[in-house]
Amino acid sequence: MSYIQQSFSVQFEYKVFFTEKIFDTANTDFANFLESRAEKGIRKKLLFIVDDGVTKHHDYLQDQITAYFENIDGFELIQDIIVVPGGEASKNDLQLFYWLVNTLDQHAIDRHSYVVGIGGGSVLDLVGYVAAVSHRGVKHIRIPTTVLSQNDSGVGVKNGINYHGKKNFLGTFAPPAAVFNDATFLATLDxxxxxxxxxxxxxxxxxxxxxxxxxxxxxxxxxxxxxxxxxxxxxxxxxxxxxxxxxxxxxxxxxxxxxxxxxxxxxxxxxxxxxxxxxxxxxxxxxxxxxxxxxxxxxxxxxxxxxxxxxxxxxxxxxxxxxxxxxxxxxxxxxxxxxxxxxxxxxxxxxxxxxxxxxxxxxxxxxxxxxxxxxxxxxxxxx
The missing domain is CATH 1.20.1090.10 (Dehydroquinate synthase-like - alpha domain)
Structure with missing residues (x-):
């Protein structure tokens, strides 16, 4: 019998930041993180996918994000944020998953780019899965907006969607590049x-x-x-x-x-x-x-x-x-x-x-x- 064997390990590292009013131009937490990931000669794209429950209560978010990125070098913001249904429904909709994958393709989101998910745990699960399977792994950043996602699912390494009625049947282990827990979002939760x-x-x-x-x-x-x-x-x-x-x-x-x-x-x-x-x-x-x-x-x-x-x-x-x-x-x-x-x-x-x-x-x-x-x-x- 003859064979070739290989063994290797991969180290993962990410931080969970605790902040408020993350896209206020006076708050540099998110900008500082991005600048620490900037690379000379490479312009990295950012695509935001947001829970519709968040946009309902924070209708200023699109304008605020646009203004925030005016002074960050080395990154290109995809101007229109993508809004998706919140809650478990987002994980039950295979067509939504395919549509988001196609959206990444249409905007040429590559492995130097970042997909940023803003929302509750279900939306973050979906966004993380979309990022993980596109190009075998696009980086994703999580901004959890509920108590449950800020203290549990949003800070972990799991992503997934439901399939044939089975919870998280499709999914990946793909750690986020970073997590930003913004207390401001909690004030509008029911x-x-x-x-x-x-x-x-x-x-x-x-x-x-x-x-x-x-x-x-x-x-x-x-x-x-x-x-x-x-x-x-x-x-x-x-x-x-x-x-x-x-x-x-x-x-x-x-x-x-x-x-x-x-x-x-x-x-x-x-x-x-x-x-x-x-x-x-x-x-x-x-x-x-x-x-x-x-x-x-x-x-x-x-x-x-x-x-x-x-x-x-x-x-x-x-x-x-x-x-x-x-x-x-x-x-x-x-x-x-x-x-x-x-x-x-x-x-x-x-x-x-x-x-x-x-x-x-x-x-x-x-x-x-x-x-x-x-x-x-x-x-x-x-x-």
Whole structure:
């Protein structure tokens, strides 16, 4: 037998910036980043793709972006920003994906260029995927505009769209060139969006940082009022924990079967699909966290006091704990199919994160459906 072998590694590096009024000409954060990427003799293009919910509340954005780029050398702004539907609908529309790829082609966006996504997590997922598959990888910059995207999906390395009703079936691991969290965009979110966005902070605290969970308990009142300082601390700490996991877990592209940052997500992904995405992602994750926390207690992993604290915090943040589509009649029930779909999405054996304690997750490789049904019934009847 004869063969040739090669082995190499690729280092990725990107920064998450925290700023306000990013395209105010007095704010040089974005300009400084671009200037650090400028190359003599190469004029790089920038194409902006923006969530329509953002343009609705910030109708000055087009003019502001145009004015901002008047004094930045080495870059060519594609004058008309591309506006796309926001929310999960943007990830369900294959024709929108193809149209955006064609748009990059029409504007001759090459691998020296940048695609800049501004919007919630769904739009950023779509834009990142479009960039990643065009020319085998156009650089993309993320400007998340929701609590959920600023503290979770927007700072990570995943991109994707839904396919045949399966969440993120098509996608890539492609880190952004940079992320800019602009607090200004949060001021125009409706209550349902900023409230559901906080659940990812609850999730990461439960599996990674008991002290952060304690902080959320003591600041729950301020958080439910969208206190700016409290919300900004929550976003930053959650983003720190997510990025620390991506860089420190040794499996940033999820090549194994472990996915601890998806605590509470196996049922959440299925609930989103079953409700035709009427449930916000954060709302579905809140229900998933409640379900898996009760299951952890029923199996003897988690103590009763910790379970009570988790349920109390979710309720104080006015997040949902139950949905009728959780009901399990038998092993053919719709929500049960979510277990196999979750396993299939990552491959290998089923791996579900549960709780050993607040701040300490533990992975299991099987779920007892009788106990799971009991957990669903408790969520329905007790709280």
């Amino acid at each position: 209550e349902r969006d900023w409230r559901s966005g906080m659940v990812e902070a609850v999730k990461v605290a439960l599996i990674k940082d008991a002290g952060f969970f304690d902080w959320m308990e003591s600041h729950a009142g301020l958080l439910t009022q969208a206190d700016p300082a409290s919300l900004q601390y929550l976003i930053r700490r959650c983003a720190e924990l997510h990025m620390a996991h991506i860089g420190g877990a040794g499996d940033p592209f999820e090549s194994g079967s472990s996915r601890p940052l998806d605590f509470g997500h196996w049922s959440a992904h299925k609930l989103e699909q079953l409700t035709d995405f009427e449930l916000r992602h954060g709302e579905a994750v809140s229900i998933g966290i409640a379900l898996d926390s009760v299951y952890s207690w029923l199996t003897g992993m988690l103590d009763a006091d910790s379970l009570d604290r988790i349920i109390k915090l979710l309720k104080e943040l006015r997040l949902p704990l139950y949905h009728p589509l959780l009901e399990i009649e038998d092993d053919q029930s719709a929500i049960v199919a979510g277990l196999e779909e979750f396993r299939e999405h990552l491959g290998g054996q089923l791996t579900i994160s549960l709780l050993r304690a607040i701040g300490k997750g533990q992975e299991v490789h099987s779920i007892d459906l009788a106990i799971l049904r009991k957990a669903v019934n408790m969520l329905r009847d007790k709280w």
